[in-house]
Amino acid sequence: MSTSSPRETAGTELTLDLESGALEEGLDLGPGASPWRLAWRRLRRNHTALFFGLVFLLIVVLCLLAPVYSHDIAHRSPDVGNITGTVKVGGKTKDIVSATGIPIGPTWDFSKFFLGADSNGRDTAVRLLYGGRNSLLIGAEATVLTMVIAVVLGLIAGYFRGMIDGVISRCMDILWAIPALLLGITLGTMIAVGGIGPIKGDHLWIPSIVIGVVYIPYVAKPIRGQVLQLRERDFIDAARQQGLSHTRIMFGEILPNLSSTIVVFIPLILANAILLEAGLSYLGVGVQAPAPSWGNMISQGLQFIPAAFSDVLSPGIMLVLAVLSMNLFGDGVRDALDPRSKIRIDH
Amino acid sequence: MKRYVRPLAALLLMALAALVVSACGSSGSGSSGNSGSGNSGGSTSTSSGGGKSAGGTVQMVMGVFPDSLDPQFGYTTQSAEATWISYTGLTTYQHANGTAGATVIPGLATALPVVTDGGKTYTVTLRKGLKYSNGAPVKASDFTFSFERAVKLPWGGSGQFMTPVVVGAAAYAKGKAKTISGIQANNATGKIVIHLTAPYGAFDNVLAEPALGLIPTGSAPFKNDPLHPPPGCGPYMIKNVVANKSFDVDKNPYWKPLPGIPAGHDNVDVTVNSNVSSNAEQVLNNSADIFDWADSIPGSLLPQIQAKASSRYKLINLGGSTYYFFMNSQEKPFNNQLAREAVVTGLNETAYSRLGGGTLAPACFFLPPAIPGHPSGSCPYGTPGTGNLAKAKALLKKSGEEGAKVTVWTEERVPRLQWGTAYTQYLNQLGFKAQQKEIADATYFQTIGELKLHPQTGFADWNQDFPDPVDFYGVLLDGHAILQTNNENFGEVNDPKINAAVSKLGQVPVTQLQKDSSQWQKIDEYVAKKAYVAVFGYQKFPFFASDRMNYPALKVNPLYGWDFTSFELK
Numbered sequence: 065m066s067t068s069s070p071r072e073t074a075g076t077e078l079t080l081d082l083e084s085g086a087l088e089e090g091l092d093l094g095p096g097a098s099p100w101r102l103a104w105r106r107l108r109r110n111h112t113a114l115f116f117g118l119v120f121l122l123i124v125v126l127c128l129l130a131p132v133y134s135h136d137i138a139h140r141s142p143d144v145g146n147i148t149g150t151v152k153v154g155g156k157t158k159d160i161v162s163a164t165g166i167p168i169g170p171t172w173d174f175s176k177f178f179l180g181a182d183s184n185g186r187d188t189a190v191r192l193l194y195g196g197r198n199s200l201l202i203g204a205e206a207t208v209l210t211m212v213i214a215v216v217l218g219l220i221a222g223y224f225r226g227m228i229d230g231v232i233s234r235c236m237d238i239l240w241a242i243p244a245l246l247l248g249i250t251l252g253t254m255i256a257v258g259g260i261g262p263i264k265g266d267h268l269w270i271p272s273i274v275i276g277v278v279y280i281p282y283v284a285k286p287i288r289g290q291v292l293q294l295r296e297r298d299f300i301d302a303a304r305q306q307g308l309s310h311t312r313i314m315f316g317e318i319l320p321n322l323s324s325t326i327v328v329f330i331p332l333i334l335a336n337a338i339l340l341e342a343g344l345s346y347l348g349v350g351v352q353a354p355a356p357s358w359g360n361m362i363s364q365g366l367q368f369i370p371a372a373f374s375d376v377l378s379p380g381i382m383l384v385l386a387v388l389s390m391n392l393f394g395d396g397v398r399d400a401l402d403p404r405s406k407i408r409i410d411h
Numbered sequence: 412m413k414r415y416v417r418p419l420a421a422l423l424l425m426a427l428a429a430l431v432v433s434a435c436g437s438s439g440s441g442s443s444g445n446s447g448s449g450n451s452g453g454s455t456s457t458s459s460g461g462g463k464s465a466g467g468t469v470q471m472v473m474g475v476f477p478d479s480l481d482p483q484f485g486y487t488t489q490s491a492e493a494t495w496i497s498y499t500g501l502t503t504y505q506h507a508n509g510t511a512g513a514t515v516i517p518g519l520a521t522a523l524p525v526v527t528d529g530g531k532t533y534t535v536t537l538r539k540g541l542k543y544s545n546g547a548p549v550k551a552s553d554f555t556f557s558f559e560r561a562v563k564l565p566w567g568g569s570g571q572f573m574t575p576v577v578v579g580a581a582a583y584a585k586g587k588a589k590t591i592s593g594i595q596a597n598n599a600t601g602k603i604v605i606h607l608t609a610p611y612g613a614f615d616n617v618l619a620e621p622a623l624g625l626i627p628t629g630s631a632p633f634k635n636d637p638l639h640p641p642p643g644c645g646p647y648m649i650k651n652v653v654a655n656k657s658f659d660v661d662k663n664p665y666w667k668p669l670p671g672i673p674a675g676h677d678n679v680d681v682t683v684n685s686n687v688s689s690n691a692e693q694v695l696n697n698s699a700d701i702f703d704w705a706d707s708i709p710g711s712l713l714p715q716i717q718a719k720a721s722s723r724y725k726l727i728n729l730g731g732s733t734y735y736f737f738m739n740s741q742e743k744p745f746n747n748q749l750a751r752e753a754v755v756t757g758l759n760e761t762a763y764s765r766l767g768g769g770t771l772a773p774a775c776f777f778l779p780p781a782i783p784g785h786p787s788g789s790c791p792y793g794t795p796g797t798g799n800l801a802k803a804k805a806l807l808k809k810s811g812e813e814g815a816k817v818t819v820w821t822e823e824r825v826p827r828l829q830w831g832t833a834y835t836q837y838l839n840q841l842g843f844k845a846q847q848k849e850i851a852d853a854t855y856f857q858t859i860g861e862l863k864l865h866p867q868t869g870f871a872d873w874n875q876d877f878p879d880p881v882d883f884y885g886v887l888l889d890g891h892a893i894l895q896t897n898n899e900n901f902g903e904v905n906d907p908k909i910n911a912a913v914s915k916l917g918q919v920p921v922t923q924l925q926k927d928s929s930q931w932q933k934i935d936e937y938v939a940k941k942a943y944v945a946v947f948g949y950q951k952f953p954f955f956a957s958d959r960m961n962y963p964a965l966k967v968n969p970l971y972g973w974d975f976t977s978f979e980l981k
Contacts, residue, residue: 145836147762161762164769165710165826183766183825184832348823353847354832367688367825371711 103324106400113396116389123386127200130193137174138187142194143354145185151176160185166371180374182364192378195356200386202272202351203338209276210333211326214283219314219322221284222291233288236281244278248340251277252349271350275337282336283329290325294318324401331394335387342383358383469960469978471681472690472699474706474824475852476655479637482621483560486567486897487856488705488874488972491621493660493681495971497544498624498643501535501554501603502615504968505671506976510781512968513878515615515921516671519549519625519644520603523615530610530918533618537601542665544648547627551596551603556628559583559591563633566622567860567899568876570892571885571913576614578606612920616877646675646976655853657682660975676979685824685852688712694957695720700980702955704972705874707826710768716955723962726770728951729969730781731875733883734763734771736834736945737902738868744817744843745868745902749810751942752792754868757803757841761796763947766829771948776935777883779949781969783924784880784931791940795947803841813842820848820869822855830947831870838868860898871901872950875970879924880931881917888943889913904943909934 107113134141147161153171160181161167167181170188179188221232239247251274263269294300295318303313344350345359353360358379365375477490482498485491495503503518505511517523520535527534541549558577562569562584574580578593593606607614617623624643631641640649646666652658660679668674682699684690687706693699695716702708708716716724738745738754745751760773775790793799807813817838821831831847838845848869850858859866876882886892890905891913912934919927938944952972956962959980966977 143836144840145833147765147833148759161765162710163765164713165765165767183829184836185762348849353828353849354835364828367686367709368711369688 099324103400107396110396110399113393113399117393117396120386120389120393123196123382123389124200127193127196130190130197133174133193134187134190138178138190139175140187140190142186142191142356145182147185149185166368167375169372170374179378180372182361182375183368183372188361188375188378191356191361192358192382195358195361195379196382196386198268198351198355198357199338199341199345199359199383202268202275202341202357203334205269205272206275206279206337206341207330207334209272210279210283210337211330213276214280215287215319215322215326217280218284218287219291219318222288223295223310223314223318225292229288233285236284239278240281240285244336244340245343247278248274248344249347249349252344268351268355271341271344274344275340278340279333279336283333286329287322287325290322291318294321328394328398328401331390331397335390335394338383338390339387467677467980469677469679469701469980470699471679471701471703471973472693473681473683473703474685474687474690476683477637477658478853478856479635480640480649480652480658481564481631481636482624482626482640482643483557483566483631484564484635484637484897485621486899489703492704492971492973492975493647493649493658494621494624494640494643495645496675496975497640497645497647497649497660497663498621498626499645499672500618500620500623500625501537502619503672504619504970506673506966506968506974508966508968510878510969512966512974513875513970515619515877518619518669518672524605524618528606530612530920531607533605533607533614535603537603538669539601540667541644543627543642543644544663544665545627545642546665547642549625549644550598550628551601552598553625553628554603554623555591555594555596557623557625558594560626560631560633561622562591564635565894565897567894567897568617568620568622568886570894570898571881571889572613572617572620575891576607576609576611576617578608609914610918612916612918612923613877613879613881616879616882616921620876646672647679655683673976675976679975679978687825691716691955694955697957697959700957700959701973701978702953704952704954704967706824706953707768707770708953708955709825713768720955720958723958723960724953724955726951727954727967728772728780728949729874729967729972730949731779731878731969732872732950732952733774733777733779733946734830734870734872734948734950735777736868736947737866737871738943738945739865739902740943741903741905742865742867744810744812744815747810747812748941749806750812750815751945753803753806753810753841754838755942755945756792756806757798757800757837758945758947759796759798759800759837760947762798762833763830764796766833767826767948767950770951770953772951773947774949775939775946777888777938777944777946778880778931778935779875782875782878782880782883783928784935786932786935786939788936791936792942800840807842815843817843817845817867818848819845820850820855820859820866822852822870823849824852827852827870834868834870856899857897859901860894860896862893862895862898862903865903866901869901871944877921877970879921880935881913884909884913884934885917888938902943906941906943908937 149160150157151160158168167183168177169180171177177187182188217232221229255270255274300313300317303317341350342359345357346363351357351360361379362376368375473489475489477485478487479485479490480493482494485494499518501518501520502515502523505514505516519538519541521538524533524535537551543549562573562580574584577591579588579591582588583591595604626641626643638652638654646663647660648663650659650661658681660681662675662678666674688709691702691708691712694702738751740746764771764773773795775795776786778785819831819835821828835845835847859869873883873887886899888900888904888909890910893900893903916927916930954967956965961979961981964977964979966974968974
């Protein structure tokens with residue numbers, strides 16, 4: 065079977081290689097089925113990926129509903145603690161934080177410290193959801209930052225080659241050589257004190273910027289590799305001969321052909337960004353107290369094990385679920401878009 | 412079916428891993444340092460380490476690294492507990508439990524100073540045959556060098572106890588003199604004469620400070636050298652300092668016991684780990700021997716400790732420590748007295764006690780119970796432990812400072828971080844716009860002690876250097892004691908009434924303090940009324956050791972905590 069070549073004008077995204085196994089059982093290609101439609105069909109048949117995608121979506125929805133839970137159900141805000149207060153559980157009055165500083169455990173009552181309280185008498189469930197908002201938001205912002213900068217740098221490096229490619233690639237190599245966590249800690253510590261320009265050190269944009277920068281080489285280098293291949297194609301020659309500018313060729317002709325790669329990277333980067341944010345916040349250089357994040361909740365809760373498990377367990381489980389579901393969904397997207405792809409994020 | 416097995420297995424495995432990790436806990440936390448603490452003695456915080464058993468060496472775990480092991484600079488409890496037995500001064504303290512441990516005795520001098528000239532001249536004679544930990548002989552002129560170095564660095568207490576007190580010290584500090592004219596030392600006779608600008612009642616205690624512990628002339632530069640402590644003359648010597656990680660306090664081979672100052676039994680290896688919960692577990696499980704007294708044992712571990720190790724655990728109220736939030740009286744919004752009163756009125760001290768594992772006694776007065784002048788009357792803004800939030804909000808509204816932006820400075824280790832977080836939350840509830848700034852424990856007090864920073868408010872604590880109110884007021888609330896660096900008067904309090912009281916009452920000898928305690932009481936009540944500080948409690952400290960230690964023989968000094976000379980492995 066032959067490989068059909070991509071359309072020569074802008075808009076063609078995928079090379080459809082029938083020999084690679086696109087002919088899956090039961091997959092009726094039909095005449096003129098677009099690659100995206102094919103990919104969607106493959107994804108739809110991957111029930112595992114879909115399930116975990118829904119799990120992640122559920123986590124996002126729950127976290128977005130944090131203000132609703134806080135205001136209308138729990139009636140507690142994430143920042144206000146009640147250290148000396150009491151709560152009635154099963155007819156008994158209990159201290160929210162005992163005289164020796166042990167916070168109350170889960171009551172399993174949505175309106176009364178469902179997952180218990182933390183050491184400052186704050187509702188763990190409320191902070192879990194708000195912390196999720198912060199963690200997911202930072203992950204998303206970092207992902208957008210990574211993808212935008214990495215794609216641009218990869219395009220420029222792969223298209224122009226030569227010295228420009230050399231400079232950009234060496235910078236990426238330097239960043240890549242430093243372990244992501246170490247680089248994140250270094251940047252986070254430096255920036256958390258003085259901030260960046262008008263952005264104060266404790267602003268949530270700071271961890272987003274730090275994490276976004278850390279993952280640039282992980283995306284830029286594969287993108288550059290693909291651009292190096294694509295620029296040799298006939299349709300690029302044709303575009304040059306038509307007199308199109310470099311910018312038009314890069315962003316009008318080459319970029320659309322990278323869309324599947326970009327789409328595959330997004331969930332993988334997002335999962336890693338959420339994990340790195342948790343690590344940085346755990347170490348005190350991510351989200352700054354009193355703002356909650358899953359990472360700093362785990363850090364603060366560790367001192368109270370074994371007396372107060374839920375302070376550590378609940379953010380830990382949420383973190384595992386979020387990252388795992390996004391990773392598995394990302395694997396499914398990768399399999400759907402390009403089963404031969406070896407795209408990974410290696411640390 | 413097969414398709415679901417792998418991801419589900421992965422999910423189950425990760426959940427199990429999360430459970431196991433949570434159950435085992437973890438060690439270390441971020442922050443280098445992740446905190447310094449307590450002023451002095453202050454406590455400091457620090458880094459990691461794990462205990463290791465080694466025969467003949469006591470393993471001590473500390474939550475924070477000393478601010479400095481340079482005797483002429485360090486001023487936290489972690490620094491002092493190592494330096495007071497490594498750098499003996501002309502006077503020192505009795506090695507005894509309880510209040511007897513605050514009794515001044517001759518140190519390197521043959522006897523307590525002879526005081527003449529109406530209290531303005533102190534004369535001592537150095538003992539003969541003394542040697543430093545490097546074998547060099549101790550000379551009288553070394554006292555002058557040590558004193559000058561403490562003034563120049565400067566040591567945090569120099570602004571109160573040294574520079575304005577000794578003739579010529581102020582000129583020397585400003586660079587207008589090459590030496591301190593008020594100190595005369597004769598190496599041939601060993602005689603040292605110190606002239607004071609005015610009588611200073613606590614000067615015998617000042618001479619006992621580790622900062623005035625003698626070091627060889629020229630053995631250290633005129634700048635803080637935290638990692639290379641100079642030789643000293645004491646039962647122990649400090650060596651093998653690894654920043655934020657560990658240091659050793661070994662027996663000084665050149666030390667011969669002096670009356671009241673014994674030699675040590677065993678060497679002490681100090682490892683620093685900011686996870687105090689892990690430290691407490693190590694001592695509980697006998698993989699470390701001594702838990703630093705200035706750290707707090709998390710409440711979650713207390714039931715286990717009380718069940719398994721009650722014979723080697725005690726909570727002791729040394730009576731000489733105050734925990735408080737300073738408020739900068741020179742900076743908005745706390746230059747407004749009504750704003751300060753609002754903070755004090757609504758403060759719920761019981762909350763901070765709970766956060767401290769129940770080891771803090773709620774309080775409102777600056778002088779703690781063991782210090783003469785501690786008031787016995789009621790607090791001006793309500794009984795400690797309650798906190799009237801509604802009234803506090805009304806006061807803040809009246810002050811016009813509602814909505815003011817405030818930065819709350821705090822350390823990173825438990826429970827100081829929790830105290831800072833609770834205080835920040837409280838200020839926001841009150842009506843401020845407060846943000847928390849966490850600083851690594853080992854550098855916290857140096858950071859907020861930089862005058863140019865002008866910190867608005869934050870955590871502070873003080874443990875007595877000696878049982879005299881001038882130790883509290885003179886360093887922490889006297890306008891004359893404000894320093895550009897290493898400042899301890901974080902609130903930049905400069906009240907003429909306080910300054911005058913310190914100047915006048917500071918002349919009273921420690922032995923006559925009770926006679927004038929009512930005057931100190933009036934000052935303390937005045938400070939409470941002016942709400943210069945928001946006191947939240949007096950701390951009880953844990954004295955917790957492993958089974959390897961001869962616990963009944965261990966001594967607790969009321970000023971310096973653990974007395975290393977009493978450490979003895981069974």
